[in-house]
Amino acid sequence: MAASGTFGYGTEVPLLDRRALAAVISKGIFLKPRQGTAPPRIAETPSGMLNAIGLQGPGADVLIRDYAPQWAAWDFPVLVNINGESVSDYGELTARLDGVPGVAGFEINISCPNVEQGGMYFGNDPSAAAAVTEAVRRRTRLPVWVKLTPMVADIGVIARAVESAGADALSAVNTFVGMSMDINAYRPRLSFRTGGLSGPAIRPLAVHLAHQAARAVDIPVIGVGGIMRAEDALEFLIAGCTAVQVGTATFVNPNAIAAVHDGIAAYIATKGFASLAELPRYLPRD
Amino acid sequence: MSLFLTDAPVIASRQVARAMWVVSLVAPEIAATVKAGQFVNLGLSPGPLLRRPFSVYRAIGDQIEVLLQDVGTGTAQLLAMGETKSVSCLGPLGHGFEITPGLRTAVLVSGGLGVAPMPLAARDARAAGLQVAWVHGARSAHDLCSESDGDSVIMATDDGTAGFAGTAVAAAPDAELVIACGPNPMLGAVAARWPEAQVALETYMGCGTGVCLGCAVPLRRGGYDRACTEGPVYRAADVDWGALPSHLHYAASA
Numbered sequence: 223m224a225a226s227g228t229f230g231y232g233t234e235v236p237l238l239d240r241r242a243l244a245a246v247i248s249k250g251i252f253l254k255p256r257q258g259t260a261p262p263r264i265a266e267t268p269s270g271m272l273n274a275i276g277l278q279g280p281g282a283d284v285l286i287r288d289y290a291p292q293w294a295a296w297d298f299p300v301l302v303n304i305n306g307e308s309v310s311d312y313g314e315l316t317a318r319l320d321g322v323p324g325v326a327g328f329e330i331n332i333s334c335p336n337v338e339q340g341g342m343y344f345g346n347d348p349s350a351a352a353a354v355t356e357a358v359r360r361r362t363r364l365p366v367w368v369k370l371t372p373m374v375a376d377i378g379v380i381a382r383a384v385e386s387a388g389a390d391a392l393s394a395v396n397t398f399v400g401m402s403m404d405i406n407a408y409r410p411r412l413s414f415r416t417g418g419l420s421g422p423a424i425r426p427l428a429v430h431l432a433h434q435a436a437r438a439v440d441i442p443v444i445g446v447g448g449i450m451r452a453e454d455a456l457e458f459l460i461a462g463c464t465a466v467q468v469g470t471a472t473f474v475n476p477n478a479i480a481a482v483h484d485g486i487a488a489y490i491a492t493k494g495f496a497s498l499a500e501l502p503r504y505l506p507r508d
Numbered sequence: 509m510s511l512f513l514t515d516a517p518v519i520a521s522r523q524v525a526r527a528m529w530v531v532s533l534v535a536p537e538i539a540a541t542v543k544a545g546q547f548v549n550l551g552l553s554p555g556p557l558l559r560r561p562f563s564v565y566r567a568i569g570d571q572i573e574v575l576l577q578d579v580g581t582g583t584a585q586l587l588a589m590g591e592t593k594s595v596s597c598l599g600p601l602g603h604g605f606e607i608t609p610g611l612r613t614a615v616l617v618s619g620g621l622g623v624a625p626m627p628l629a630a631r632d633a634r635a636a637g638l639q640v641a642w643v644h645g646a647r648s649a650h651d652l653c654s655e656s657d658g659d660s661v662i663m664a665t666d667d668g669t670a671g672f673a674g675t676a677v678a679a680a681p682d683a684e685l686v687i688a689c690g691p692n693p694m695l696g697a698v699a700a701r702w703p704e705a706q707v708a709l710e711t712y713m714g715c716g717t718g719v720c721l722g723c724a725v726p727l728r729r730g731g732y733d734r735a736c737t738e739g740p741v742y743r744a745a746d747v748d749w750g751a752l753p754s755h756l757h758y759a760a761s762a
Contacts, residue, residue: 230719234737236511249719257731262753264714264722266558271714275721278732413753421557473715474551474558476513476598 224479225393225446225469226250226303226329226369227275231289232296237476242483243298244465247329247393248289250303253315255281265402265411270423270448271470272400274414277305282318290324299326301367304358307337309350313357320362327365330358332384333373333396345371345396348383359388367444369393370435372424377431378438391442393467394432398424420470422448429457436462437505450478452485459486459498462505511717512537516597518589519571526650527578528621529587536570538599544628545604545687545708545741548574549716551596555585559598561713561736563624563689566631572597575624575653601716602740605629605687605706607636614638615683616658617676617698617705619645619690623653625708629687630657641683645676645690677701688744696749703745709752711735726751 226247229235258278265272280288285302293300302325306312312330319325332345332354344350351368358366368384370377372395381392397418402411410416428447436443445458446467455466471478490498516533523529538548542564549559560583562574576583586595605625607614614633616626623644630640642658649670652663663671664679672679676690677697686705688698695707714720716736724732725739726748733739 228719234718236717237513249721258721258724260726260751261724261732262712263724264712264720266556269557271558273714273720273722275724278721278724470557473717473720475596476715476717 223247223444223465223467224472225467226331228469228472231285232300233289233292235472235476238472239477239480240298242480245298245326246300247467248285248300248302249279250277250305250331251279251282251285251315252277252305252307253282253311253318255279255284260413262411262413263417265417267400267402267419268423270419270421271473272402272412272417272419273397274412274417276414282315286319286322290322293324293326295324300324301327301329301365303329303331303369305331305334306354307334309336309338309353309357312354313361316358316361320364325364327367328358328362329367329369329393330354330389331369331396333369333371343371343373345380346374348379351380352383352387355384355387355389365390367391367393369396370431371396372398372427372431372447377434381435381438381443385439385441389441391444391464392435392439393444393446394435394463395428395447398427420448422450422454424448425454425457429461432458432463433461433504437507449482450474452482452489455482455486456489456501459501460504462503510537510541511599511601513596513598514538515594516572517594518586521587524575524654525646525652528575528651528653529577530565530573530575530655531586532571532573533595533597534570535572535597535599538564538597539567539570539572542567542572542600542628543604544607544632545625545706546600546602547716547740548572548597548599549601549713550574550586551598552585553596558714559596559716561601561710561716561740563708564600564628565624566627575621577621598716602736603738605632605708605741607632607638607685609636611636611638611684613641613683614685614687615641615643615680617643617645617680617686617688617690619676619694620647620651622688622690622694622708625689626687627655627657633685633687638685641681643676643680645672645679692749692752692754695744695747699744699747699749703743705744706741707744707747708740709735709742709747710740711753
């Protein structure tokens with residue numbers, strides 16, 4: 223599936239062979255339109271990139287008017303990545319989108335600052351993460367996934383908290399917070415100072431955290447973080463994930479998702495498994 | 509608009525200024541469809557993670573040419589490549605120049621590497637029946653692109669070592685259609701003199717296809733749009749030049 227923020231609203235990416243898509247997670251959306259951050263917004267780093275886009279987006283009304291009707295006609299589901307500055311924001315956004323034809327479910331981005339609680343990140347605090355999950359869960363019967371931040375001491379604690387609050391699945395993990403300096407301008411390369419690091423640079427870190435999350439919960443964990451090729455996706459699957467999202471790779475190759483999909487199928491056939499379900503998972507429960 | 513992703517063999521390169529090269533790639537579909545001001549996004553493997561955007565310089569038969577300067581590891585690697593290798597080429601991307609028929613004169617104003625889209629712009633302007641003035645500026649005589657294509661050609665150097673002593677903008681005559689490309693401060697000067705000019709601007713860019721929102725261009729009316737999709741060509745007066753980063757530093761570490 224296509225990771226949030228790397229596939230727009232599903233209408234933009236050209237060339238992709240769409241039969242490979244199990245689902246699309248939309249670009250993150252808030253209730254209201256957001257302009258996003260000033261440029262420069264991206265900086266390439268070794269085997270990765272930093273981004274600080276600032277969740278630029280058109281808001282719920284435009285999403286409902288312009289994008290959801292297109293999604294309703296597609297043969298794969300589109301989940302909306304939802305964002306807020308307060309628990310009630312998340313709940314209100316969910317209520318607005320629930321029942322709109324084309325909206326197949328929700329992925330909660332908990333890597334947002336909680337403005338009502340002094341800007342502390344929802345995703346760093348088990349009770350705040352659970353409160354957001356509950357707020358969304360109460361307002362929909364559609365699938366509710368939670369995208370976990372890697373910037374935590376123990377991802378298992380957060381994973382269990384949101385599972386208890388009613389999450390149907392977890393996406394693990396979001397970008398890592400990073401910084402890069404412009405040595406000629408004597409300041410950060412991004413106008414926002416820090417950005418989210420994605421790409422192959424984070425893959426071993428993401429595999430580890432997805433594995434820890436998978437060991438902590440009984441709901442499915444969707445692996446995400448630096449998957450460029452089928453072999454990378456297989457690492458997440460063997461580490462205990464049920465499915466994977468491809469993100470930054472789509473920036474490099476618009477058809478990356480299909481390449482990953484076809485590579486997994488070829489691997490399964492070569493290994494003699496009847497299906498992906500037969501792939502051995504490394505999930506010791508010690 | 510058709511978009512193509514192809515492994516493009518690198519078949520030739522030639523030096524056109526002190527640190528400026530033209531590289532020829534075989535990309536038949538792109539060569540047949542590219543408009544002036546559009547670009548291709550080139551990727552190397554192994555190489556930097558992200559592709560790099562290049563204006564298409566010329567299109568001849570089944571080949572396209574791109575202009576590049578030795579600015580980072582990616583471009584250095586492209587220049588060092590033998591002529592038996594391929595680069596991954598995605599394009600044509602973006603909206604090019606709008607050359608309306610019925611006008612009589614065009615002036616193409618470029619600074620440094622900003623000469624990149626001008627040969628195609630000259631081609632398309634001539635095809636539309638316009639008389640083309642070519643104005644190219646650089647820091648010094650060695651930095652001027654040695655190739656030009658115009659009914660009149662004016663060169664300008666900041667240090668006065670060749671042609672007009674001063675900027676390309678100062679050296680340029682007026683015309684009904686003004687097309688410009690160069691460093692962003694130069695384009696700001698273009699906007700001040702010719703608000704209706706069409707300018708091709710450069711930003712850092714991630715995907716080139718409109719999804720990463722990394723190539724944000726600040727607009728006078730507020731908000732941002734995408735250089736890769738709504739751009740890279742803008743009406744000069746529409747861009748908030750003060751909010752656009754003035755220099756791009758491609759990090760050597762990337």
